[in-house]
Amino acid sequence: MADKYEIRRFRAAEKGEPGYLPGADWLRGVGVGFYDERHKEEFVDKVMAMYRVDNRELTGVYQTGTVAARSLAAEIPVATFATLRKDLNIGYGRQLPAQLITAVTVRGTHRRQGLLRRMMTEDLAASKADGLAIAALTASEASIYGRFGFGVATFERSIKVDTGPRFRLRHTPAGTVEIADRKVLLDLAPRVFDRVHRHTPGSIVRQDAYRQRSSGTLGQDGAEDDSIRCALHYDADGAVDGYVAYKFAGWDTKPHTMEVIDLVAATDSGYLELWQFLGSLDLIQRVTWAEAPADDPLTWALEDPRCIESSVNRDMLWLRILDTAQALGARRYSSDGALVLRVTDTLGLAGGTFTLTVTGGEARVAVASDSAAPELSLDVAELGSIYLGAVCPVTLAAAGRISEHAPGAALTARLMFAVERAPHCLTHF
Numbered sequence: 001m002a003d004k005y006e007i008r009r010f011r012a013a014e015k016g017e018p019g020y021l022p023g024a025d026w027l028r029g030v031g032v033g034f035y036d037e038r039h040k041e042e043f044v045d046k047v048m049a050m051y052r053v054d055n056r057e058l059t060g061v062y063q064t065g066t067v068a069a070r071s072l073a074a075e076i077p078v079a080t081f082a083t084l085r086k087d088l089n090i091g092y093g094r095q096l097p098a099q100l101i102t103a104v105t106v107r108g109t110h111r112r113q114g115l116l117r118r119m120m121t122e123d124l125a126a127s128k129a130d131g132l133a134i135a136a137l138t139a140s141e142a143s144i145y146g147r148f149g150f151g152v153a154t155f156e157r158s159i160k161v162d163t164g165p166r167f168r169l170r171h172t173p174a175g176t177v178e179i180a181d182r183k184v185l186l187d188l189a190p191r192v193f194d195r196v197h198r199h200t201p202g203s204i205v206r207q208d209a210y211r212q213r214s215s216g217t218l219g220q221d222g223a224e225d226d227s228i229r230c231a232l233h234y235d236a237d238g239a240v241d242g243y244v245a246y247k248f249a250g251w252d253t254k255p256h257t258m259e260v261i262d263l264v265a266a267t268d269s270g271y272l273e274l275w276q277f278l279g280s281l282d283l284i285q286r287v288t289w290a291e292a293p294a295d296d297p298l299t300w301a302l303e304d305p306r307c308i309e310s311s312v313n314r315d316m317l318w319l320r321i322l323d324t325a326q327a328l329g330a331r332r333y334s335s336d337g338a339l340v341l342r343v344t345d346t347l348g349l350a351g352g353t354f355t356l357t358v359t360g361g362e363a364r365v366a367v368a369s370d371s372a373a374p375e376l377s378l379d380v381a382e383l384g385s386i387y388l389g390a391v392c393p394v395t396l397a398a399a400g401r402i403s404e405h406a407p408g409a410a411l412t413a414r415l416m417f418a419v420e421r422a423p424h425c426l427t428h429f
């Protein structure tokens with residue numbers, strides 16, 4: 001493989017800057033991998049400008065020999081991989097910088113030759129060497145990333161809400177909702193999201209694309225999207241503390257449907273009041289949202305929870321612990337206790353035996369000798385799964401994914417790793 005392919009890594013650059021062309025070719029490679037239509041130049045320019053704001057590192061794998069006649073040029077990578085660094089809320093407002101991995105593609109004609117493995121293992125090792133304790137991704141298929149030590153850590157679901165006469169919430173409004181021009185979200189969306197991020201375990205700081213998409217500045221083909229609508233929630237003092245960006249599915253869609261593009265509320269009452277607003281829209285009988293929380297207060301606020309038709313919970317955020325002692329030490333815990341954990345890691349980054357002692361919610365982590373008797377043994381992927389409190393260690397033990405050597409140790413882990421409110425990640429990347 002070494003002589004057939006060359007790996008290049010570079011930072012995203014804007015139009016007019018030296019790295020722009022390789023970036024645009026790289027984006028074409030991503031489009032080939034995900035079966036996208038060829039992007040218009042306006043779209044590419046906007047995307048590269050956003051990537052630059054996020055300081056994305058782009059990795060491309062290029063053919064070194066002569067490419068087949070009339071096939072895609074050698075400058076279009078046969079494999080792509082991108083990373084950016086953003087903070088992850090690990091519970092109780094604590095933050096850990098995470099290596100976010102995205103845009104992973106290998107062209108069908110070059111697959112199963114180890115290109116993904118090479119890009120992934122090199123990147124994880126470099127991230128650890130850089131001092132990061134955690135990496136994260138969202139997966140196109142659930143069968144790919146476990147082998148690299150990633151475990152499912154948060155969930156989401158798609159919902160269809162019947163907003164006909166039976167839609168009634170048990171909630172007395174504390175604030176108000178008003179319609180606004182979509183463009184106000186360019187400025188407001190990051191500010192509202194920042195408040196949500198600080199109190200939501202599992203939340204990841206958003207990349208620049210979010211405010212652009214929610215405000216309709218970046219539509220499908222890069223043009224403005226005038227179909228995006230926006231409503232703002234104001235608290236009792238008149239300050240904006242929530243918003244919903246939404247889109248009408250058209251008169252031909254029956255029942256008449258409004259699609260939520262982004263719904264972000266910094267307070268519990270703001271969240272319910274935005275739903276009251278959506279439920280009150282005249283001529284609309286259904287509201288859909290593809291990224292709703294798995295554990296959703298809306299369900300419990302509805303007089304008739306069966307207004308919600310929901311998909312099964314889907315895996316959303318996958319976590320990969322890179323440094324076990326650092327990751328365990330960074331968390332605040334919900335219950336005091338002590339555990340000896342044996343962590344296995346086939347990539348050799350985060351394995352070992354660790355004692356975790358929690359007093360007053362604060363952790364002390366020590367590396368134990370491998371001869372120390374573990375109370376729980378688990379792969380690093382399962383450690384990633386239980387880390388944010390959304391996956392129950394007792395269930396993983398029942399599934400044979402965690403071995404419990406001391407009776408009750410999995411329950412102790414469950415109580416310790418619990419977080420202050422349901423984890424949810426509103427950031428796809």
Ligand SMILES: CC(=O)SCCNC(=O)CCNC(=O)[C@H](O)C(C)(C)COP(=O)(O)OP(=O)(O)OC[C@H]1O[C@@H](n2cnc3c(N)ncnc32)[C@H](O)[C@@H]1OP(=O)(O)O
Pocket residue numbers: 033034101102103104105106107110111112113114115116117118137138139140141143144147
């Ligand atoms: C974070 C994200 O961006 S998610 C998006 C992922 N990308 C896609 O789904 C786009 C379409 N698919 C692809 O581009 C490619 O098939 C990829 C990226 C999934 C795999 O790339 P490849 O270079 O073929 O993988 P590679 O040869 O390195 O295989 C590594 C290992 O993963 C396994 N593997 C690869 N793809 C899959 C898959 N889809 N399902 C299950 N196992 C897989 C291989 O069998 C191999 O296993 P082993 O090392 O234990 O023997």
